[in-house]
Amino acid sequence: MKRVNAVVVGAGAAGGIVAKELSVAGLSVILLERGKWYTAYDCRKDDLRNQRTTVLGNAFGPEDKGNPRVWVDAQGGLHTVLPSEGPYQNDAACVGGGTFSYGAQAWRYMPQDFKMRSTYGAPEGSSLEDWPISYDDLEPFYDKAEYEIGISGDYSGTPFKGPRKRPLPMPPLPAGKEFGILEPAARRLGLHPFHIPMARNSVPYNGRGPCMRCRWCCGFACEVDAKNGSQNTVIPIALNTGNCELRTECMVKEILTDDRGRAKGVSYFDERGHLQEQLADIVIVSGCATESARLLLNSKSKLFPNGLGNRYDQVGRNLQGHQYTGALGFFDFDTYDDVGPGADIAICDYNHGTPGLRGGGMLANEFIRLPIMSIDHLPSGTPTWGLGHKKAMRDWHRRTIVIIGPTQQIPSAEARVTLDPLVKDKWGLPVVRIQGNCHPHTYEIGDIQAERAQKWLLEAGAIDTRLLSQAQNAEKVSHGADANKGLPHKSHSELIPASQHQAGTCRMGNDPQGSVVNKFCQVHDVDNVFVIDSSVHVTNGGFNPALTIMAVAFYASNALVHNWKGTGFRS
Amino acid sequence: MKPEKRKGALTRRQFVAAGAAGSVAAIIGCKAAGNGNGEFLSAGQARTLGAICDQIVPADDFPSATQAGVLTYIDRQLVRPYRRFQNTYRDGLEMADANARKRFGGALADLTPPQQLQAVTELSQQAPEFFELVRSHTFQGYYGSPRHGGNRDAQSWRMLGLPEPPPLGRAQYDLGKGPQS
Numbered sequence: 001m002k003r004v005n006a007v008v009v010g011a012g013a014a015g016g017i018v019a020k021e022l023s024v025a026g027l028s029v030i031l032l033e034r035g036k037w038y039t040a041y042d043c044r045k046d047d048l049r050n051q052r053t054t055v056l057g058n059a060f061g062p063e064d065k066g067n068p069r070v071w072v073d074a075q076g077g078l079h080t081v082l083p084s085e086g087p088y089q090n091d092a093a094c095v096g097g098g099t100f101s102y103g104a105q106a107w108r109y110m111p112q113d114f115k116m117r118s119t120y121g122a123p124e125g126s127s128l129e130d131w132p133i134s135y136d137d138l139e140p141f142y143d144k145a146e147y148e149i150g151i152s153g154d155y156s157g158t159p160f161k162g163p164r165k166r167p168l169p170m171p172p173l174p175a176g177k178e179f180g181i182l183e184p185a186a187r188r189l190g191l192h193p194f195h196i197p198m199a200r201n202s203v204p205y206n207g208r209g210p211c212m213r214c215r216w217c218c219g220f221a222c223e224v225d226a227k228n229g230s231q232n233t234v235i236p237i238a239l240n241t242g243n244c245e246l247r248t249e250c251m252v253k254e255i256l257t258d259d260r261g262r263a264k265g266v267s268y269f270d271e272r273g274h275l276q277e278q279l280a281d282i283v284i285v286s287g288c289a290t291e292s293a294r295l296l297l298n299s300k301s302k303l304f305p306n307g308l309g310n311r312y313d314q315v316g317r318n319l320q321g322h323q324y325t326g327a328l329g330f331f332d333f334d335t336y337d338d339v340g341p342g343a344d345i346a347i348c349d350y351n352h353g354t355p356g357l358r359g360g361g362m363l364a365n366e367f368i369r370l371p372i373m374s375i376d377h378l379p380s381g382t383p384t385w386g387l388g389h390k391k392a393m394r395d396w397h398r399r400t401i402v403i404i405g406p407t408q409q410i411p412s413a414e415a416r417v418t419l420d421p422l423v424k425d426k427w428g429l430p431v432v433r434i435q436g437n438c439h440p441h442t443y444e445i446g447d448i449q450a451e452r453a454q455k456w457l458l459e460a461g462a463i464d465t466r467l468l469s470q471a472q473n474a475e476k477v478s479h480g481a482d483a484n485k486g487l488p489h490k491s492h493s494e495l496i497p498a499s500q501h502q503a504g505t506c507r508m509g510n511d512p513q514g515s516v517v518n519k520f521c522q523v524h525d526v527d528n529v530f531v532i533d534s535s536v537h538v539t540n541g542g543f544n545p546a547l548t549i550m551a552v553a554f555y556a557s558n559a560l561v562h563n564w565k566g567t568g569f570r571s
Numbered sequence: 572m573k574p575e576k577r578k579g580a581l582t583r584r585q586f587v588a589a590g591a592a593g594s595v596a597a598i599i600g601c602k603a604a605g606n607g608n609g610e611f612l613s614a615g616q617a618r619t620l621g622a623i624c625d626q627i628v629p630a631d632d633f634p635s636a637t638q639a640g641v642l643t644y645i646d647r648q649l650v651r652p653y654r655r656f657q658n659t660y661r662d663g664l665e666m667a668d669a670n671a672r673k674r675f676g677g678a679l680a681d682l683t684p685p686q687q688l689q690a691v692t693e694l695s696q697q698a699p700e701f702f703e704l705v706r707s708h709t710f711q712g713y714y715g716s717p718r719h720g721g722n723r724d725a726q727s728w729r730m731l732g733l734p735e736p737p738p739l740g741r742a743q744y745d746l747g748k749g750p751q752s
Contacts, residue, residue, distance in 0.1 A: 047716040055711055056652045056719065064652065084652075215737055338733065371714040371731055385627040385695075385706050386688075393714070397731045 004028040005564075007266055007280040009252045009295060012097020013546055014533040014553035015286030016230025016238070017145075021557035023243035027564070030278055031235070031244055032268055034251045035061040035094035040225040045216040047370045051092050051101040051500075052219025054084035060101050060221070061093030066426025069290075072435035074494045080423055089321070089434055089498040091288045095248060098288075098500050099229025099546060103218030103343065103367050104199040106151045107543035108142050108551075111135035111162045112352045113359075113408070116539045120358035126439040127318050127413040128358070131538045132510050132519035133555075135162045141554040145547055148554075150228040152202035157194030160348035172344070173202045173211060177337035178365045178401055179345045185460035186347060196346045196364055199228040199546065206233060217340040218367040230550075250276075251427050255283050255299040255308055255529060263308075263529045269427050282560070285506075286533040286553075289319060289498070293417040293505035293535060294432050296516075296523075309506070309523040309531075312513045316417035316505050320438060320540045321498030323470075325446035326363065326404030329457030330379050330464040336398035342368030350452055351408070351542045357445050359408035361542030363453055366402035374400065379464045401460070403453035404468060406501065407446040408542040410439035415496050417505050437496045443470040501545050506535035520563075521556040527569060532556045609642075611649040611657065617642055618680040619664045620705070626691040627709045633730045634723075636709050644712030644721030645705075656704060663701035667694050 006022050008015045011033035019031040038060055049056040057064050064082045071079045071087035081088045091098050112119050114131040122128035143165055145151075152170035155161055172195035175183075186193040200222075201210045211226040225232055238244040249271035256277065258264045265279035285292045293316040297307035309315055346364035354360055369377075374397045375389075382392045415436035423431045450469035457465050509515025512524035521536050523529040534540075534549050541548065563569045609617055624636035624645075636642075649657055671679040671690045679690055695702040712721030714728075722728070725735040 044718075045716065046718060047714075048711055048719060055707075056648065215733075338737065371728060371733070372711060375710045375714060385709075387629050387631060390628055390631065390633075394730060394732075 001276065001278055003265075003279040003281075004030050005280065006030070006282040006284060007032065007278050008284045008286055009266065010034075010097065010285070010287035010291070010533065011095045011230065011235060011246060011248075012091075012286060012288060012533065013099045013230055013549045015284070016096070016099075016233075016235040017550055017553035018284050018286060018532050018557045018560075019244050019246075020234035020238040021554065021561060023238045023241040025561040027243065027561075029238065029244040030280065031238070031246045032250045032252055032266070032278070033093075033095050033246065033248050035092070035248065037095040037231070037246075037248050038100060038221060040221055040223055043216065043221040043223040045220065045223075047216075047372050050216075050219040051098075053370070053372060054090075057084045058090060058092065059219075062090070067431075068423055068425065069431050070420040070423050070433040071495075072433065074437075086499075087434065087495055089290060089496070089502055091290070091500050091502060094231075095235065095246070096229040096231030099199070100231050101219055101221055102199075102227075102229065102500065102546060103341065103544070104227050104229075104546070105343065105364070105544040106146070106149070106153070106197045106199040106547040107362065107541070107545075108162060108164070108197075109135065109541035109543055109548050110160065110348070110351055113539060113541040113543075114138075116359065116408075119352070123358065123410060123439060123441050125412065126410045126441070128410055128439075129507070129509065129514075129538050132508055138548075138551050138555055139164065141551040141558070142547065144554050145550040146197075149199055149230075149233050149547075149550060150201060150205045151197050151199055151547070153197030154195040155197065158192045158348050160192065160351060168197060170202045170205055172196075173198075173200070173213070173341075176339050176342065176344050178335055178342070181331075181335060181401065181460050182345050182365060182403070182456065185456060186345075189456065189459050191347045191349045191456070193345050193347050196343055197547070198341070200341065201226040201228065208232065211341065213340045215338060215340055215368055215370065217342065251429075252287075252295060253298070253427065253429060255285070255295065257299070257301050257303060257308070257526070259303075261303045261526060263526055273427070282528045282530065282564075284530045284532055284560075285535075286531075288533055289502035289505045289535045290417050290432050290434070292531055292533055294419065294430075296506065296531070297417075297419050298429060304525070308529060309516050309525050311525055314507065314514065314516050317413045317415075318411040318504040318507055318538075319415040319417055319434070319436070319496060319498055319502065320409045320411050320504040320537070321496065321501040322361075322406030322409060322540065322544075323438075323442055323446045323497040324404050325407055325450040325453075325467075325469045326366075326402060327450055327454035327457055327468055328377055328466040329401045329403070329454075329460065329462030330396055330466075331399045331401065331461060332463050334398045335401050338368075340368045342366065346405075347456075350449065354448070357448060358410060358441060359542055360445055361405045361407040361449055363403055363405040363449065363456070366404050369400075369402070371397060377402070377466075380466050401457060401462070402468075403456055405449060405453070406542055406544060407442060407449055409497075409540055410441045410445075411504055411539060412436060412439045434496065434498075437494070446470055501534075501540065503534035503537040503540040503545060506531040507538055508536040509538065520559040521552070522560075530556065530560065609646040612642070612646045612660075615668075615678075616660070616664045617646070619668050619678065620645065620660070622680040622682075622687055623667060623691055623694070623702075623705055624709045624712075626688055627706055628713050634726055636713055638723075639713055639726050640721045640723040641709050641712035644715070644719055645708050647720045648708070653708070659701060659704060663698060663705070666698060666701075670694065670697065
């Protein structure tokens with residue numbers, strides 16, 4: 001196969017952007033994706049099989065057959081888990097990755113989110129660190145992401161944000177009913193509510209129409225293609241340059257290295273299962289935190305016996321994501337308006353600055369909910385089955401507001417991805433093993449966030465509330481998804497909450513002994529291998545990470561293109 | 572334009588209803604009691620499971636679990652993604668009937684409604700994992716998408732006051748009078 005300048009592994013949020021930036025700059029690029037290329041036509045509006053409620057499987061991959069992982073519970077027990085089960089910590093496997101079916105909240109992290117250690121100090125037992133780059137370094141690339149991907153929203157209502165040069169390219173969608181209920185309540189509490197930034201067209205943008213506000217949103221493909229991911233923005237541009245070729249259903253086996261310890265390409269299984277080699281000057285790994293770490297660990301050779309970039313046992317450590325905590329509020333009037341995306345109001349008052357807490361998180365109302373999501377979201381004391389449950393569904397499905405948010409995780413080096421020595425996937429490659437949990441302080445922050453959400457709901461007129469927090473998780477709050485797992489987890493705290501927001505396994509840093517890549521996402525040991533995706537996040541903010549993944553991808557691609565001189569890098 | 576849409580939607584609804592009714596007929600002979608033509612469940616198993624499901628979602632002004640096609644849903648999934656639960660179901664249903672015989676002297680489905688409620692309550696305590704499985708699958712079949720054989724004619728969605736078929740988003744969001752189709 002023809003040698004190319006760059007091979008990019010994974011066509012998700014980051015991989016799509018890297019492919020576009022490199023191919024526009026004139027480099028020849030092969031973009032490899034293990035999943036398929038779905039389109040808006042694949043929306044299907046299936047309440048039981050999408051990327052959020054996965055009881056009948058993942059709609060956009062990976063499929064349950066042949067893609068196991070191993071989860072280690074708190075007692076050290078090993079469980080082989082399916083991609084549609086919670087402990088798998090899945091992110092979608094398709095062109096666009098998670099951005100094809102995400103809820104599309106597109107947040108900038110705050111300046112403090114890049115300086116967690118110097119702001120708060122690292123608690124005992126944590127691996128809390130500062131990023132080697134700052135908000136100011138990323139600002140131009142946040143801006144680029146907002147305009148090239150297409151973000152709607154309005155930050156003007158919040159003073160809690162980093163400096164920005166211009167407003168978002170699109171106005172927010174018209175406010176829904178929940179916004180009208182929650183906004184005045186937040187103001188009465190002295191908070192600063194505003195419109196959530198979303199990678200969703202509110203007006204025609206980038207040649208596609210606006211959101212039609214249906215009920216099937218977060219976790220689904222957008223039926224009218226108004227949700228902006230890499231699959232309908234940057235990847236088509238990359239392909240249009242003529243410099244980029246996308247190969248789908250191609251699973252990369254390993255990164256190949258030469259005798260001098262430089263990468264010479266990758267080997268992969270094509271869509272028919274045949275092993276192929278693609279030689280390239282540069283290899284960019286963009287497979288999301290769990291799979292990127294797995295690929296590096298699977299790339300063993302004489303010079304790299306423990307995996308590429310893993311000389312100091314750093315690959316796979318500091319796995320993070322987000323714990324979601326908040327509260328349910330029950331009202332004596334209809335709060336449901338059947339208008340998607342549902343989530344439209346947020347506050348950033350609690351992200352930083354609470355004495356005694358190392359960070360916090362954004363709080364927002366939840367996406368529009370389908371009936372199946374309400375079955376365990378009823379007032380405390382409701383019977384879990386029988387006539388009482390059926391009546392409660394009628395009473396409360398249209399009268400519930402959920403306020404919830406991602407809590408800033410305090411990372412731990414013991415939360416990690418390794419290779420399982422026994423279990424293999426359908427290609428015969430060792431699979432991901434997930435073990436450990438984030439630092440317990442994370443859960444203390446989460447519990448306080450839940451109380452804050454509850455207070456907001458009560459101010460808005462809720463007649464009853466229920467906390468969705470660590471303590472309450474013990475009594476099992478699920479989206480109807482966890483019940484059939486047959487797994488012995490009594491409390492969610494046993495599970496590291498990573499999933500779609502997974503991050504941190506190939507930490508960015510200046511010290512080669514404490515990180516995997518340098519501040520340009522270049523692997524310390526091997527100068528022509530890059531990891532560009534959420535794996536490099538040192539900490540993961542109190543926000544949905546998609547826009548930051550995109551901004552880091554634009555930033556790292558920019559550095560890569562500028563330092564590339566045809567056959568090697570400028571020193 | 573609007574009436575035309577409604578007409579199209581009705582056709583789809585009728586189609587879904589017909590599909591659900593057809594497969595229900597194939598599986599359980601148009602009744603809540605099974606005749607063994609299901610994809611996985613035998614007639615006896617379907618009867619026992621139906622009795623449990625109808626305690627989880629009983630009939631009131633709105634249909635019960637089996638009336639809404641939950642048995643079709645579970646039976647269909649047991650030879651698809653839920654193949655891994657086949658043994659759990661086989662053993663669990665056997666135990667449910669054995670307990671009912673021991674306690675009340677008859678198969679679960681043959682007991683009186685108060686006895687069934689009592690028997691299912693006891694089952695939920697004796698075999699919490701199996702019961703939890705049936706509970707979640709029943710709710711999936713009752714409140715989930717009709718495309719999988721349950722929630723016949725989207726009756727549970729209508730019960731919750733959700734318009735079905737949903738008003739197309741375009742009706743709520745004026746696209747600036749684009750092409751009329």
